Amino acid sequence: MAAESKIDPMHQFQISGISGAIDGSPFVFTNSALWMLIVLGSITLFMWGGLKRQIIPGRWQAAVEGFVEFISGMAISSIGKEGRAYIPWIFTIFVFIIFSNYLGMLPLSVVGPHPFTVTSQFTITGLMAIMSFAIVLIVGFWKHGLHFFSLFVPHGTPKVMLPLIVPIEFVSFMVRPFSLALRLFVAMIAGHILLDVFGNFIVNGITSGTAVGYAISAISFVFIVGVNALELLVCGIQAYVFALLASLYINDAVHLH
Amino acid sequence: MDLEAAKVIGAGLAAIGVGVASAGVGFVFGSFLQGALRNPGAADGQQGRLFIGFAAAELLGLIAFAVAMIILYAV
Numbered sequence: 001m002a003a004e005s006k007i008d009p010m011h012q013f014q015i016s017g018i019s020g021a022i023d024g025s026p027f028v029f030t031n032s033a034l035w036m037l038i039v040l041g042s043i044t045l046f047m048w049g050g051l052k053r054q055i056i057p058g059r060w061q062a063a064v065e066g067f068v069e070f071i072s073g074m075a076i077s078s079i080g081k082e083g084r085a086y087i088p089w090i091f092t093i094f095v096f097i098i099f100s101n102y103l104g105m106l107p108l109s110v111v112g113p114h115p116f117t118v119t120s121q122f123t124i125t126g127l128m129a130i131m132s133f134a135i136v137l138i139v140g141f142w143k144h145g146l147h148f149f150s151l152f153v154p155h156g157t158p159k160v161m162l163p164l165i166v167p168i169e170f171v172s173f174m175v176r177p178f179s180l181a182l183r184l185f186v187a188m189i190a191g192h193i194l195l196d197v198f199g200n201f202i203v204n205g206i207t208s209g210t211a212v213g214y215a216i217s218a219i220s221f222v223f224i225v226g227v228n229a230l231e232l233l234v235c236g237i238q239a240y241v242f243a244l245l246a247s248l249y250i251n252d253a254v255h256l257h
Numbered sequence: 258m259d260l261e262a263a264k265v266i267g268a269g270l271a272a273i274g275v276g277v278a279s280a281g282v283g284f285v286f287g288s289f290l291q292g293a294l295r296n297p298g299a300a301d302g303q304q305g306r307l308f309i310g311f312a313a314a315e316l317l318g319l320i321a322f323a324v325a326m327i328i329l330y331a332v
Contacts, residue, residue: 010330078305179316186319189326241312244305 007204009196013120013189032124035116039100046099067095074244079251086250089135093128094243097184101235104188105228119238120188122181129181132246140253151256180245187238191231198224264328271325278318285310 017028050064057065071091075083097119104117118124140148152169153162198220205217289307293300 074305182323183312183316183319186323187315190319190322237308237311241308244308245312248309 007197007200009193009200012114012116012192012196015121031116032118032121035100035103035118036124039096039103039118042103043095043099067091071243075247078244078247079254082254083247083251086135086247089132090243090247090250093132093246094239097128097242098236098239101188101239102232104192105231105235117188117192119184120192122185125181125185126177128242129177132180132249133177136249136253139250140256143254144256148253148256151252155257176245176249180242184238184242187234191227191234194227195224195231198227264332268325268328271321271328274321274324275318278314278321281314281317282311285314 015030015032017030018034019029047064050061052058052061054061068091071094072084072087075087075090079086100118104115104120106115108115140151144150151173152166154165154169157165201220202217202224205213205215205220207213285307289300289303289310292303
């Protein structure tokens with residue numbers, strides 16, 4: 001076994017400064033910020049290409065309209081007619097998540113720089129979850145006042161059960177932003193760790209130069225193709241689930257069960 | 258047993274939860290297919306609920322994975 005390298009799957013999530021070091025100055029342009037700008041740029045390009053307002057849409061405009069109609073249909077079917085007001089926020093998080101997921105999957109490291117998955121950072125997903133939760137709280141208290149607390153009392157609960165039900169409902173309500181953020185970030189981390197580990201298996205097997213090493217490389221290669229396909233699916237599903245759950249939570253605030 | 262060995266064993270035990278969650282996710286999709294094949298007309302309207310169930314089942318597996326990672330890297 002020659003030149004066996006240690007596998008370090010967590011290295012790809014490290015935030016490093018592009019201009020200057022992270023330790024001293026509070027204002028550092030990091031790789032995370034760079035990839036957020038790239039995500040913003042590609043979203044702008046994608047949406048701008050679809051805003052031609054032709055009566056018979058071309059392919060690009062049809063793609064953008066498909067995105068918008070998908071999200072507005074989801075918001076209206078889960079919130080109702082009032083859901084139109086929340087489409088901008090739900091569409092924003094959906095498009096941001098799906099673009100950063102897919103841009104993080106790009107195999108750019110074949111030619112040079114490693115892509116950085118923005119949504120694999122808890123700060124990013126946590127911020128989006130907290131903002132969705134803040135919308136729920138603000139809308140709930142704005143529309144219903146203190147009556148919003150009846151969210152913790154499901155319909156038809158016997159009076160005897162209230163001391164038990166209300167704390168459970170309260171905890172399940174308060175844990176929502178946490179679970180929303182955790183789901184997306186851990187799903188991204190897990191997928192990228194898996195890809196990194198099996199990619200390292202391929203390289204280590206080839207550099208070992210033995211027949212067993214080549215066999216392991218071949219098996220790992222077949223496996224990593226399948227895992228890549230699965231990851232592409234998970235990227236889409238996670239963005240959809242985040243947007244769907246955000247709209248369901250808003251529905252709770254608008255309609256109180 | 259020194260701490261390093263205990264950590265690795267603990268992370269491996271925590272990873273069992275990921276496998277159990279995979280059974281949960283399979284159950285969600287399997288049950289959906291059972292219902293959908295009996296009444297295909299009603300299937301499309303239930304896709305939102307399908308993904309809510311999937312998200313709830315998957316979250317628990319991801320939490321198990323997060324526990325394993327915390328044991329390995331953060332303790």
